[in-house]
Amino acid sequence: MPEALLLVLMAVLGAAVILVLGLVAFRAAGDRSALxxxxxxxxxxxxxxxxxxxxxxxxxxxxxxxxxxxxxxxxxxxxxxxxxxxxxxxxxxxxxxxxxxxxxxxxxxxxxxxxxxxxxxxxxxxxxxxxxxxxxxxxxxx
CATH class of the missing domain: 2.30.29.30 (Pleckstrin-homology domain (PH domain)/Phosphotyrosine-binding domain (PTB))
Structure with missing residues (x-):
């Protein structure tokens, strides 16, 4: 059971990191579109x-x-x-x-x-x- 909990926590942390990186990339792309x-x-x-x-x-x-x-x-x-x-x-x-x-x-x-x-x-x-x-x-x- 503790291994499964650790696996779930690592998956949640990984998803959060990917989400933050995606938001940063999206914001940077929006800033480049300005004239x-x-x-x-x-x-x-x-x-x-x-x-x-x-x-x-x-x-x-x-x-x-x-x-x-x-x-x-x-x-x-x-x-x-x-x-x-x-x-x-x-x-x-x-x-x-x-x-x-x-x-x-x-x-x-x-x-x-x-x-x-x-x-x-x-x-x-x-x-x-x-x-x-x-x-x-x-x-x-x-």
């Missing part, structure tokens, strides 16, 4: 909410925000994402994020609205990516 390196950003659902830190990624035709602990917002499809007029983030709010000179940009995706806070160069990259919608995206519009 650009992750960009530090902050996100909030509305103008009165608290900022949540994370990283933005352009993955194919989607924008995804991954927060701390793997929590995510989005993904947002590029053709349906509308960026509003950007403005500097207030110094007090930027200080709460541990950064300075951030750009705050409101965004609309369908009926939902949210805000992003990014460095200037990352905002420029985001704006260019959103405005470079692939040809034919709205070709059926009369």
């Amino acid at each position: 650009a390196p992750p960009m530090p950003a902050a996100y909030r659902d509305d103008a009165t909410g608290a900022w949540r830190r994370g990283t933005l990624r352009f993955v194919d035709d989607r924008l995804a925000l991954k927060g701390s602990g793997g929590l995510a917002a989005g993904p947002w499809m590029r053709g349906n994402l509308d960026l509003g007029i950007a403005r500097p983030l207030a110094a007090a709010e930027a200080a709460t994020l541990g950064r300075s000179n951030l750009i705050q940009v409101p965004a609309t995706y369908g009926t939902s609205t949210f805000e992003l806070a990014l460095d200037e160069q990352h905002y420029t990259a985001l704006r260019a990516w959103v405005e470079a919608v692939p040809p034919g995206w709205n070709s059926q519009v009369a």
Whole structure:
């Protein structure tokens, strides 16, 4: 009987190791599919909410925000994402994020609205990516 128990425990441990290695490989493959390196950003659902830190990624035709602990917002499809007029983030709010000179940009995706806070160069990259919608995206519009 003790040999059977030892065998079962070894099988469970082996399965756990294989599962962990598979998850690590899956996550690494997902990171390689991004078009650009992750960009530090902050996100909030509305103008009165608290900022949540994370990283933005352009993955194919989607924008995804991954927060701390793997929590995510989005993904947002590029053709349906509308960026509003950007403005500097207030110094007090930027200080709460541990950064300075951030750009705050409101965004609309369908009926939902949210805000992003990014460095200037990352905002420029985001704006260019959103405005470079692939040809034919709205070709059926009369």
